[in-house]
Amino acid sequence: MRHAVASLLYGGIRQSAVSGYGVYARLTGNSMDLEPVIHWGDRLLGCIPKSALDLLAVSVPERLQRDVLGLSFRSPLVASSFKDDPRMLLFWHSLGLGAVIYKTILMEKRLGNPQPRIQDLGDQGLINAMGLPGSGVAALLADIQAKRNPVFDMGGPVGVSVGGENPAEYRQVFDVLNGALSRPDVFFEVNISCPNTNEGQSLLAHPELLGDLLAYMRQRTDRVIGVKLSPDQSDDSLRQFGDILKSVPRVYVNLGNTQYRNCAAVGLSQTALSRGGGGLSGTLLFPRTLEMLAVLKPFGVPMMATGGISTPERAVAAIDAGASLLGMATTLVKNPFVVPRMLAAIS
Template sequence: MLFEKLIRPALYRLNRDDPETVHERTVRALSLLPAQPPLLRDFYAADDPATVFGLRFPNRVGLAAGMDKDGRALHAWPSLGFGFVEVGTVTRLAQPGNPKPRLFTLAANDAVVNRMGFNNSGADALARRLADGGKPAVPLGISIGKSKVVPLDDAVDDYRHSLRALYPYADYFAVNVSSPNTPGLRELQDKNALAELLGELQRTSAELAVTPTPLLVKVAPDLTDTALAELLEVCDAHGVAGVIATNTTLSRDGLTGPEAALGKETGGLSGRPLAARAREVVRFVHEHTEGRLPIIGVGGVLSGADARALLDAGASLVQVYTGFALRGPGLIREINRTLAGWR
């Protein structure tokens, strides 16, 4: 494909040791793309509608959070075949993220290690951009997280501010309590902390709308079955609309060759080595909830077959990030055409 054979190699030759610069230039270039060029949309997309947690999706393939944190290229993603877009993770306070370098490509392993640390311009800035530029032509999810400088004891108010600021624009919210790159964040997956957070966010949502916006929880792949079962009980008790499975992993299982040394960099691992565990978590959630809780499957999707395996495990939708970064939009076309014939 053109992206894989010419464009991506050229970008990496220009910035061989700086994949974050490649990422930034990609998002900047896409932000200049006119909204919904018909030829692009017809080439990459597929007519495969699905209704999940009350929302109508034109197809089952979404852009995962992290690629377009600040929503700068919102109108481009549907043109590349995505049936929904998740921006963020955004925090109440603007923050630069962790020191660079913080993004490492392990191309031979189809993997990435990142310790970005929720670098973003803040919830209020994203709200202004959405007010000025409008939403994409597909459902918009907004991932919200905790500001790094905010103590865990104040996390509820921190999340609640972002929810309020962005409520007019989100078709669903993803509550990110599972990134490994914000110190202490994963403690919010614990039963009592998560119950308090979800309870307050649902109360705030009910105050803001007659029909509350769906609230999803993004889980870590590193949870034990017992911890994940407890988390699901909390989600059920607080009317969570769905689960996103999974975030990046602290495990380095599956890395091979010389890149295994680079894999020792701190941060979350995504891509091919996460695929099997992501399917396991999706299957566990599906079976534990007896299919009642919709799942967005994400992790290690680098082919149409990978996406289909997540749906076979129990997911209703899939998301792509690392696969798109490594393979380009041709991957989205392949996934759309594979899933259009699913079931």
């Protein structure tokens, strides 16, 4: 009941903010841009006292626990790598997630692409061309070590998505984190499928380089490693990666990232995103997510299904299709209060 009320309130406030910003943008001659609305929403949530948010916290039944590659997830639902605001990650986690994966981190601080770089597509989801903005690995580490990032002090596994413009940068980011993080239940996810940077998919085109990178990482850590693939890959390409992944111990595959679309293909003007296109996320991805699960299942590598997990029915369907874990981004932005209903359906 409390989540149903919160869901209605959240949906109403969110919709009003998106429409309100749309009107403001038209009046001021600016283009619509979802990013200021998201920042405003995050700040608003930050003003709500913790004691009030705690009223919404979900106690997850033990039967929802999943053991994957030796890590114990209190539920199969995971915040996919897309956010680095600890308040939001903690809040989503409190609704019953089994883990969060920290947004892709690169070696240096990065501003990402020029705005506008994220747009709301209503029921169809979101399209973003963020381009991996972030603080850089040294700043992240400094925050963790100074206990300024509570995400790394909460219970249960925490993932960090590792990015790079080339294999050397992936190795450097991994080395910095692996050398400094002490918790054994921190795991890595190698993001080789970002469609919004010039080099974000360079390893997709060179599977042998991913093999080398995984070998490098495996020699240096026992931690779980994930690899995030793309719904834009052909089935043959997915199988090629399946062959590589099955040969490395303690590896899972994440299926997958956003799907590249240009603005016109989703009914937006060419200037709605600064790059003229970006990564589609949300409900439209789900059929491809199911296809990818079917292609990768024979390889026996644990699978995280990400892409369009937006309703209890879809969560159950992805698990029935062989997913051990379910990643979500767009649903957490649009209506995180569906999480308790998903948990009920899964259990």
